[in-house]
Amino acid sequence: MSLLMRDGRVVYLGPADGEPDGRDADVVDASGATIVPGLVDCHAHFTGLGGANWIARFGDPDSELLARADEAARALTRMGVLTARDVGAPHRLNLKIRDAVRGLTEAPQILAAGTWIARRDKFPPFTVFVDSAAELRAAAIAEMNAGADLVKIAVDTGRTGDEVTFTVDELAPTVKVVHERGRKITAHAQGKGAAVAAAAGVDSIEHGFGVNAATAATMAGRTALVPTLSVLESFIGFAATDGGRFAEGKHASEALREQAFAAVRAAKKAGVRIATGSDFGGGSVRPGHLAWIETGGPADVVLVHGDPLSDPAALWRVWRVYHRGERVS
Incomplete structure (x- = not known):
């Protein structure tokens, strides 16, 4: 699976053997990680x-x-x-x-x-x-x-x-x-x-x-x-x-x-829609405690170690974050 981001948008999301030419891109080997939406x-x-x-x-x-x-x-x-x-x-x-x-x-x-x-x-x-x-x-x-x-x-x-x-x-x-x-x-x-x-x-x-x-x-x-x-x-x-x-x-x-x-x-x-909210600041919680990924969508993605579908704690094991295609330091 490959994900290509350019100018703050996702321009390709699909099999690695079908990815467009990315020779001018910074390549990240994300083997073993899961890419999740921001x-x-x-x-x-x-x-x-x-x-x-x-x-x-x-x-x-x-x-x-x-x-x-x-x-x-x-x-x-x-x-x-x-x-x-x-x-x-x-x-x-x-x-x-x-x-x-x-x-x-x-x-x-x-x-x-x-x-x-x-x-x-x-x-x-x-x-x-x-x-x-x-x-x-x-x-x-x-x-x-x-x-x-x-x-x-x-x-x-x-x-x-x-x-x-x-x-x-x-x-x-x-x-x-x-x-x-x-x-x-x-x-x-x-x-x-x-x-x-x-x-x-x-x-x-x-x-x-x-x-x-x-x-x-x-x-x-x-x-x-x-x-x-x-x-x-x-x-x-x-x-x-x-x-x-x-x-x-x-x-x-x-x-x-x-x-x-x-x-x-x-x-x-x-069947009620349920959205997650921490109440940081307004409750006793402090900050730091989904969208989706699609071609043409915003390049807001997070790389985590593990599979959050089988192990939700993986969402705490954040490796890299990209906001509008730019890496968050």
Whole structure:
């Protein structure tokens, strides 16, 4: 099998005996490696620091929030993550970050949602707060007018999402206007809000620990699930390294992790599209923790040691990364 990249695109993908003349190309002997498409992190926060105090760190000065983006971008590309979806930043700083790194080899392509939108006082203070369906719709329009690639709303609150903050009827006008603009809308829903968001027709549900068979059936063919399982693993790990509330809540975190696994199983059984998301920065995870390859497509490829289909851990054994055909150092 041979892969030829030129001018940032894949120009040949096929049997080695049929490859075009590549005498002017740099040849890489990738024997024993697997070529996979550039990876995608569908739930990221470039302004976040992660760690045990991730929420508080969103309150740091804008200069500090922006400074984190460069380190995060480099960490992601070194690991082969070449596209990332930033689903919330204070003061729409992710739009500035997206524009600043656009076209850089050592930074992923970023799709940015601007700032979270939530019911007043039901989400952390760095959010755009609204009090009604009309204000929710207006806030979504404001994010799109500012240049957001997608809109992010919070439809439940609390660690387990027991309190739903908008009804289907309140969400529907916002979903409609976002779709009329040709954009996507996603919902933060850790618990009961998933059913409401799915019924309102959002394009994806973030976290989705409360997705059950009935909600998954509503989502099928329309709404994707972006689980953030690594966050729950970090909560459990912090019980030993940070103690305090994490130690006290360890059993609850373990139970929530099992609930999250059940949600993924329910989504898979119903045929729901599932996208991977780390929640780095916005959750306790830090950065670095798919698309496809085809002739004419972007030359975003990763060489790993091993076969990730039989051994998913192979995706951690990154050998080389090529972004737009250029090797990431």
